[in-house]
Amino acid sequence: MLATFMEVLDTSVANVSLPHIAGTLSVSSDESTWVLTSYLVSNAVILPASGWLGRKFGRRRFLITCITIFTIASVLCGLADSLSFLILARIIQGAGGGALQPVSQAVMLEIFPKEKRGTAMAVYTMGVVVAPILGPTLGGWLTDSYSWRWVFYINLPVGIVAILMCLRFLEDPPYLKNTPAGNVDFLGVGLLALWIGCLQVMLDKGQDADWFSSNFICWLAVLALLGFVIFLIRELTAPNPIVNLRVLKDRNLAIGVVLNLTVGAILYGTTTVLPLFLQSLLGYTSYEAGLVMTPRGIGAIIGSVVAGRIISKIDGRLWMGQGAVTLSFSMFMIGAVSLTISPGNIIWPIIITGFASTSIFVPMFTFAVATLKPENMGDAAGLTSLVRNLGGSVGISLVTTLVTRGTQAHQALLVGHLTKFDAPFRSQLATLQHSLTPHSGQGALMQAYGVLYRTLQQQAGLWAYVDNFRLLALICMALVPIIVLFKKGKRSPGATAVAH
Numbered sequence: 001m002l003a004t005f006m007e008v009l010d011t012s013v014a015n016v017s018l019p020h021i022a023g024t025l026s027v028s029s030d031e032s033t034w035v036l037t038s039y040l041v042s043n044a045v046i047l048p049a050s051g052w053l054g055r056k057f058g059r060r061r062f063l064i065t066c067i068t069i070f071t072i073a074s075v076l077c078g079l080a081d082s083l084s085f086l087i088l089a090r091i092i093q094g095a096g097g098g099a100l101q102p103v104s105q106a107v108m109l110e111i112f113p114k115e116k117r118g119t120a121m122a123v124y125t126m127g128v129v130v131a132p133i134l135g136p137t138l139g140g141w142l143t144d145s146y147s148w149r150w151v152f153y154i155n156l157p158v159g160i161v162a163i164l165m166c167l168r169f170l171e172d173p174p175y176l177k178n179t180p181a182g183n184v185d186f187l188g189v190g191l192l193a194l195w196i197g198c199l200q201v202m203l204d205k206g207q208d209a210d211w212f213s214s215n216f217i218c219w220l221a222v223l224a225l226l227g228f229v230i231f232l233i234r235e236l237t238a239p240n241p242i243v244n245l246r247v248l249k250d251r252n253l254a255i256g257v258v259l260n261l262t263v264g265a266i267l268y269g270t271t272t273v274l275p276l277f278l279q280s281l282l283g284y285t286s287y288e289a290g291l292v293m294t295p296r297g298i299g300a301i302i303g304s305v306v307a308g309r310i311i312s313k314i315d316g317r318l319w320m321g322q323g324a325v326t327l328s329f330s331m332f333m334i335g336a337v338s339l340t341i342s343p344g345n346i347i348w349p350i351i352i353t354g355f356a357s358t359s360i361f362v363p364m365f366t367f368a369v370a371t372l373k374p375e376n377m378g379d380a381a382g383l384t385s386l387v388r389n390l391g392g393s394v395g396i397s398l399v400t401t402l403v404t405r406g407t408q409a410h411q412a413l414l415v416g417h418l419t420k421f422d423a424p425f426r427s428q429l430a431t432l433q434h435s436l437t438p439h440s441g442q443g444a445l446m447q448a449y450g451v452l453y454r455t456l457q458q459q460a461g462l463w464a465y466v467d468n469f470r471l472l473a474l475i476c477m478a479l480v481p482i483i484v485l486f487k488k489g490k491r492s493p494g495a496t497a498v499a500h
Helices: 002-009 015-024 034-057 059-079 083-097 100-111 114-145 155-169 186-205 215-237 245-249 251-280 286-293 295-310 316-334 344-368 374-417 423-484
Strands: none
Touching: 002 059, 002 100, 002 114, 002 155, 015 034, 015 114, 015 251, 015 286, 034 059, 034 083, 034 100, 034 186, 034 251, 034 374, 059 083, 059 100, 059 155, 100 114, 100 374, 114 286, 114 295, 186 215, 186 374, 215 245, 245 251, 245 374, 251 286, 251 316, 251 344, 251 374, 251 423, 286 295, 286 344, 295 316, 295 344, 316 344, 316 423, 344 374, 374 423
């Protein structure tokens, strides 16, 4: 539970610290989001190989090694003095953290007898649920009270305790010691890392390099496309693929993969740009932004409890459809913000977002595997985790890019009104100059222009965020017909699954 707690905490704890990271390392806000996307990409690449690595080295030893790598990389993140070093440390951290959740679950289910697994799962789930609730508030408090570096240093004591407990209490089951690890598809891992890495760098650097006007971006796009095509061919023909794509022949699983990818992109994208919006446009501190973001976890808990009770009584597709509509409604509510709103105008949509996301996630995995053969369950779980992380990294990059470009577009539109031929502009300029004259004398006119330009930037940024949240609301509504395509299987869709 401690190992998974650390890993889940790190998916949300750094979000509210991005403006401080950007300021300390002298980078832009959209560049600072690479701190999140690099972690998710590295996490996604290592996930498919976690099962083989656990068999090869023993789950106990592999789990301890992953916790150690994750903890050391966390310290390196805190020591980073440049964005490139921080991204490298986050990649290492993601590689160590990618296997923490699946290996932790496997160890837990094997080490407890059947009659105690329910209690063990309850304790384990508590860590998974508490981490995203605690993450934004803890990250904001540490950033404001000390430094953003302590957001990463906080993993050190937790990691040490987790390692000591693993050394003291865990051991591999006897059957695993005599089970051959089998062959691993190293070429598949390499191709996966190639196309995902090129795609992510292209999305992250595209805005700064003016997209396809840059030869570098064009080459990245070509490598990503070629890598993806060769990866598909390899995984569909290899006897022991690292990602078993053959299971996508099952319609339900294919629909589940599409939903995981899309909902992951929406949720990760919104939880990244909302703290940036709160701090850059509304003037919130990191701690205040964290407090506003925290209720999402409360909504998720309520959604999990309600879903667990109700989906055994109604068609789970109806409940997922309700979740998609509710998620769309929450995006539309956030898309109605202004620069004069109170925290409550943000908190309620965030609570609704948490409720809606679990309304989708809780029954979704059960439906996705409802018509699948039991021996393909492991492949399905690995594939859905992979696409959720991939969707998250792509979503963060796309949303931040759209906000940046939207801000530029709206600024170009609004600046046409800041001319001497516009009566309201002349009136406001004169009023500002008159009020500033006693304090700044001859410089009052230039300061008045500065105040109006700052207002222009704020309004342009606001409209960029509004446009993006309204776009996300439309995408959420488009999920409803996809959910309807699920078909019921022999397994009861009332069963629930732990969502990351």
